[in-house]
Amino acid sequence: MFEIDPAFLATSHALGDLELCHARLQDDARYPWIVLIPRVEGARELEDLSREQLAVLMDETLLAGRMVRAVGTAVEKLNVGALGNVTPQLHVHVVGRRAGDPAWPGPVWGHSPAQPYGAEDLARAMERLAPLLA
Amino acid sequence: MFEIDPAFLATSHALGDLELCHARLQDDARYPWIVLIPRVEGARELEDLSREQLAVLMDETLLAGRMVRAVGTAVEKLNVGALGNVTPQLHVHVVGRRAGDPAWPGPVWGHSPAQPYGAEDLARAMERLAPLLA
Numbered sequence: 001m002f003e004i005d006p007a008f009l010a011t012s013h014a015l016g017d018l019e020l021c022h023a024r025l026q027d028d029a030r031y032p033w034i035v036l037i038p039r040v041e042g043a044r045e046l047e048d049l050s051r052e053q054l055a056v057l058m059d060e061t062l063l064a065g066r067m068v069r070a071v072g073t074a075v076e077k078l079n080v081g082a083l084g085n086v087t088p089q090l091h092v093h094v095v096g097r098r099a100g101d102p103a104w105p106g107p108v109w110g111h112s113p114a115q116p117y118g119a120e121d122l123a124r125a126m127e128r129l130a131p132l133l134a
Numbered sequence: 135m136f137e138i139d140p141a142f143l144a145t146s147h148a149l150g151d152l153e154l155c156h157a158r159l160q161d162d163a164r165y166p167w168i169v170l171i172p173r174v175e176g177a178r179e180l181e182d183l184s185r186e187q188l189a190v191l192m193d194e195t196l197l198a199g200r201m202v203r204a205v206g207t208a209v210e211k212l213n214v215g216a217l218g219n220v221t222p223q224l225h226v227h228v229v230g231r232r233a234g235d236p237a238w239p240g241p242v243w244g245h246s247p248a249q250p251y252g253a254e255d256l257a258r259a260m261e262r263l264a265p266l267l268a
Contacts, residue, residue, distance in 0.1 A: 081214065
């Protein structure tokens, strides 16, 4: 049975289930940042998905890019990464980056502690994301 | 006309052209590391590729994973990333990671200066990759 690794629950907010992936908003107000978790039991690497699932993952990665642009102002570059060194359950990060953001031009992963959303900013982000999740 | 950003030439060795991507071996003997550069003029983001091109990119990303495992011993986790904050031409990194490698468990990008291959190690890597590029 597919279960989301609890590590994601502590660091992000649920957005909902897409065709393949469970989508979450990373709880770091410094970057617009979506995490996609394919709902495939035991998957750790991209090679654990079928070609059909990989095609859907690509569609959902592009959608996550649009979500990131909807949440964040001034996204200059998308960063897409499937790492999993800390949490091996397969997941894809889609992060909106801009020159001068805290980790720029390095990667965000492992850079510095998250700055969680305040209640108002979180509500605004969720409002902006809703049309893309419909 | 498609041209490879010269930044890649200084940091990696050409492996050859796949159906979509030009493939290179990152010149860092500490990690087995393949860079795929879709031969699509002006592409900076995944969304700049067609769905057909994205499907081929996925196939070639899986192939790069097999290449990484062929070059490196003891690959425990693949890291796949499309960042481009420094070199915006669209490219995908596929890196073989293991617990205790220099950047573990953080990302390799921007971690520390590369340790270029010696001539013998490079020849051995190329020999191991050849069957996968045929």
